[in-house]
Amino acid sequence: MENVLDDISHRRYNPLRGSHILVSPHRTKRPWQGAQESPSKTTLPDYDPKCYLCPGNQRAQGDTNPKYDSTFIFVNDYSAVKEEQAPYDGSNGDEIEKRFLKAEPVTGKCYVLTFSAAHNLTLADLAPIEIVPVINAWTEIYAAHLSPSSPLAKNAPPTHLQPVNHHSSVSRPKEQYRYMQIFENKGAAMGCSNPHPHGQVWTTSTLPEEPAAELEQLRRYRVEHGGSHMLEDYAELESRKQERVVFENEGFIVVCPWWATWPFETMIISRTHKRALVDLSDADKTLLAEAIAELTRRYDNLFETHFPYSMGIHQAPLDGTQEEVDASYLHLHFYPPLLRSATVRKFLVGYELMAEPQRDITPEQAAARLRGCGGELYRKKME
Amino acid sequence: MENVLDDISHRRYNPLRGSHILVSPHRTKRPWQGAQESPSKTTLPDYDPKCYLCPGNQRAQGDTNPKYDSTFIFVNDYSAVKEEQAPYDGSNGDEIEKRFLKAEPVTGKCYVLTFSAAHNLTLADLAPIEIVPVINAWTEIYAAHLSPSSPLAKNAPPTHLQPVNHHSSVSRPKEQYRYMQIFENKGAAMGCSNPHPHGQVWTTSTLPEEPAAELEQLRRYRVEHGGSHMLEDYAELESRKQERVVFENEGFIVVCPWWATWPFETMIISRTHKRALVDLSDADKTLLAEAIAELTRRYDNLFETHFPYSMGIHQAPLDGTQEEVDASYLHLHFYPPLLRSATVRKFLVGYELMAEPQRDITPEQAAARLRGCGGELYRKKME
Numbered sequence: 001m002e003n004v005l006d007d008i009s010h011r012r013y014n015p016l017r018g019s020h021i022l023v024s025p026h027r028t029k030r031p032w033q034g035a036q037e038s039p040s041k042t043t044l045p046d047y048d049p050k051c052y053l054c055p056g057n058q059r060a061q062g063d064t065n066p067k068y069d070s071t072f073i074f075v076n077d078y079s080a081v082k083e084e085q086a087p088y089d090g091s092n093g094d095e096i097e098k099r100f101l102k103a104e105p106v107t108g109k110c111y112v113l114t115f116s117a118a119h120n121l122t123l124a125d126l127a128p129i130e131i132v133p134v135i136n137a138w139t140e141i142y143a144a145h146l147s148p149s150s151p152l153a154k155n156a157p158p159t160h161l162q163p164v165n166h167h168s169s170v171s172r173p174k175e176q177y178r179y180m181q182i183f184e185n186k187g188a189a190m191g192c193s194n195p196h197p198h199g200q201v202w203t204t205s206t207l208p209e210e211p212a213a214e215l216e217q218l219r220r221y222r223v224e225h226g227g228s229h230m231l232e233d234y235a236e237l238e239s240r241k242q243e244r245v246v247f248e249n250e251g252f253i254v255v256c257p258w259w260a261t262w263p264f265e266t267m268i269i270s271r272t273h274k275r276a277l278v279d280l281s282d283a284d285k286t287l288l289a290e291a292i293a294e295l296t297r298r299y300d301n302l303f304e305t306h307f308p309y310s311m312g313i314h315q316a317p318l319d320g321t322q323e324e325v326d327a328s329y330l331h332l333h334f335y336p337p338l339l340r341s342a343t344v345r346k347f348l349v350g351y352e353l354m355a356e357p358q359r360d361i362t363p364e365q366a367a368a369r370l371r372g373c374g375g376e377l378y379r380k381k382m383e
Numbered sequence: 384m385e386n387v388l389d390d391i392s393h394r395r396y397n398p399l400r401g402s403h404i405l406v407s408p409h410r411t412k413r414p415w416q417g418a419q420e421s422p423s424k425t426t427l428p429d430y431d432p433k434c435y436l437c438p439g440n441q442r443a444q445g446d447t448n449p450k451y452d453s454t455f456i457f458v459n460d461y462s463a464v465k466e467e468q469a470p471y472d473g474s475n476g477d478e479i480e481k482r483f484l485k486a487e488p489v490t491g492k493c494y495v496l497t498f499s500a501a502h503n504l505t506l507a508d509l510a511p512i513e514i515v516p517v518i519n520a521w522t523e524i525y526a527a528h529l530s531p532s533s534p535l536a537k538n539a540p541p542t543h544l545q546p547v548n549h550h551s552s553v554s555r556p557k558e559q560y561r562y563m564q565i566f567e568n569k570g571a572a573m574g575c576s577n578p579h580p581h582g583q584v585w586t587t588s589t590l591p592e593e594p595a596a597e598l599e600q601l602r603r604y605r606v607e608h609g610g611s612h613m614l615e616d617y618a619e620l621e622s623r624k625q626e627r628v629v630f631e632n633e634g635f636i637v638v639c640p641w642w643a644t645w646p647f648e649t650m651i652i653s654r655t656h657k658r659a660l661v662d663l664s665d666a667d668k669t670l671l672a673e674a675i676a677e678l679t680r681r682y683d684n685l686f687e688t689h690f691p692y693s694m695g696i697h698q699a700p701l702d703g704t705q706e707e708v709d710a711s712y713l714h715l716h717f718y719p720p721l722l723r724s725a726t727v728r729k730f731l732v733g734y735e736l737m738a739e740p741q742r743d744i745t746p747e748q749a750a751a752r753l754r755g756c757g758g759e760l761y762r763k764k765m766e
């Protein structure tokens with residue numbers, strides 16, 4: 001589909017973050033002589049005795065993994081935040097020091113969650129029914145950390161409040177934390193150091209920058225538009241336009257958003273207002289699992305490689321005001337770096353870091369290519 | 384120097400952007416089994432017949448470079464923005480489409496600037512006196528695009544308004560642009576596709592996100608603090624504390640800022656209020672050249688490698704209001720990805736993209752290491 005914007009440099013507005021990106025579609029003609037990613041090895045064993053995530057293996061700090069057969073969650077051996085640390089009461093010094101040397105302590109808890117017992121499978125290899133346990137684990141860890149006074153706690157089915165896998169370290173922390181960021185770094189290009197399928201969960205006493213910025217934009221939209229939800233309106237618009245849709249089912253829509261920064265960036269958006277994972281019914285979870293399966297399979301099919309990305313789930317704070325929780329809207333972001341092939345990525349560097357994010361192909365072009373990549377996983381066809 | 388924050392996870396405030404970063408100093412203990420950068424080749428020829436930046440060579444679109452002997456500037460053959468393009472009048476459609484599908488056309492001009500005729504030299508190899516021509520070229524290209532009605536135009540010495548190298552394409556564009564971003568991507572890890580020392584200059588009809596956010600913070604500080612300049616106060620504080628200083632001379636201070644995100648991130652800050660490069664005297668330029676030389680040499684010495692980074696200059700908009708220009712404060716950012724060695728970098732991925740930038744070593748630890756890396760360039764010692 002030819003689009004008038006395909007040959008015009010322009011700036012698009014991201015209403016979810018309240019920021020802009022520069023789109024330079026004609027720039028894809030540029031030849032590439034720079035760094036190449038190494039294509040991922042496709043011949044991993046299904047069990048690796050040296051992997052610290054495989055069932056039954058020993059981890060860095062001496063703990064042994066149980067012989068789990070689906071998902072497994074444990075406290076990160078190198079957590080970025082800890083439950084306990086020495087007290088710190090912020091900056092001191094004269095007025096100028098207080099003005100510039102501002103710091104606040106952050107406590108929290110970091111988990112690692114494996115998606116499968118098999119070392120050599122990824123979300124793209126799993127059927128929706130095999131992804132449901134991952135969504136259940138995300139939901140349970142979220143529910144287990146939810147503030148008892150949250151408006152969401154009432155809706156969270158009691159079973160969800162059980163610790164996952166009965167592993168003692170997953171129990172509710174003594175302190176009530178403010179936010180939980182669930183994410184996955186996939187592939188060496190995205191800083192992932194172990195191919196065993198896994199994601200992370202970082203829970204902090206603070207509300208981090210990105211969800212805070214989104215929450216403020218979501219809240220404002222509701223105020224400005226008579227209580228309607230930005231992402232509900234947006235999902236409906238995209239479903240109607242069919243210009244940036246990669247996949248949709250009754251519950252979720254997968255789009256390359258109008259304001260995508262990464263070349264094949266997508267969002268999975270709930271089509272109706274869900275504040276957090278605990279708002280999903282079992283049927284909703286199956287639909288979300290299908291959306292994840294359809295998207296990750298297309299990603300891998302696009303360049304016939306294990307497609308690297310960072311994925312993150314944005315949802316209501318664990319401990320939020322009624323207004324914050326009501327404005328929250330469950331969605332997933334996928335930020336994949338590849339641009340032209342399994343080895344040529346987009347670098348978000350000089351101009352992007354110093355001035356403004358910049359992209360080459362349009363989100364419409366990206367969506368058209370991903371839409372066309374359905375069907376069986378390329379690796380299965382090759383077997 | 385032991386610091387109470389060396390073992391406490393905390394969040395620091397960045398007053399220049401108005402945002403936060405998470406610092407997890409204890410996390411450096413984590414072993415690294417992930418992707419390794421390839422160490423840069425140190426044996427490049429001083430002239431490469433296949434390099435499109437070397438003097439006398441032909442470029443991708445057919446132009447031939449002059450036999451220049453210092454700097455050379457030309458219009459980027461694959462510019463992200465162009466001077467002319469088809470008109471585009473923004474979004475259309477119904478109310479909801481207008482709400483979400485917002486775009487504005489962006490015009491502009493992109494240049495490439497070589498720093499030296501030699502293919503195998505970098506800023507780290509150059510003496511301050513050899514960096515002065517680079518600063519002059521930056522100043523001249525900035526001056527050549529400055530709005531005639533800018534308060535800065537009056538101060539810009541007439542010589543600065545001459546096109547650089549008398550290359551016709553560097554002449555003033557017909558349209559008055561709003562902002563000029565000067566930057567350098569160095570090293571394959573930062574998306575640089577040619578080792579010939581060079582930077583870029585992107586000039587746009589819009590004020591990009593980062594300088595806009597900084598300008599707003601700088602402006603507010605002036606209003607809140609009786610007209611004083613945030614970065615002047617900050618430079619003075621850092622010079623007094625000596626905890627994050629890498630190098631300083633009479634004109635400039637090089638610090639790992641309190642709020643640094645990248646492991647060895649630094650800023651070069653003018654010690655007195657300079658709104659833009661055109662405010663620098665010849666003596667100031669020599670001092671800035673010295674600061675750049677001292678910093679880039681220390682970077683290379685740190686892990687005995689060609690240290691990759693993205694560098695950017697922030698200064699007054701080309702076409703700004705009196706208030707904007709007066710609030711602007713010349714400074715340079717360096718964002719280098721390496722963390723532990725020439726091959727192990729920090730990945731700003733999942734948590735950082737989805738939630739909040741996170742760093743491992745503290746800026747104080749980084750500054751102490753860089754301070755200790757002065758002296759001769761390691762490559763020269765090895766000769």
Ligand SMILES: O=P(O)(O)O[C@H]1O[C@H](CO)[C@@H](O)[C@H](O)[C@H]1O
Nearest residue numbers: 346347348349350351352568574
């Ligand atoms: O223009 P170059 O050097 O080929 O390209 C590099 O810098 C640009 C500006 O930061 C980025 O948009 C590109 O992704 C990067 O590879």
Ligand SMILES: O=P(O)(O)O[C@H]1O[C@H](CO)[C@@H](O)[C@H](O)[C@H]1O
Nearest residue numbers: 185191729730731732733734735
């Ligand atoms: O915790 P991991 O997977 O070892 O580490 C990876 O993800 C983290 C969270 O995004 C980042 O801080 C690290 O830089 C990255 O390498």
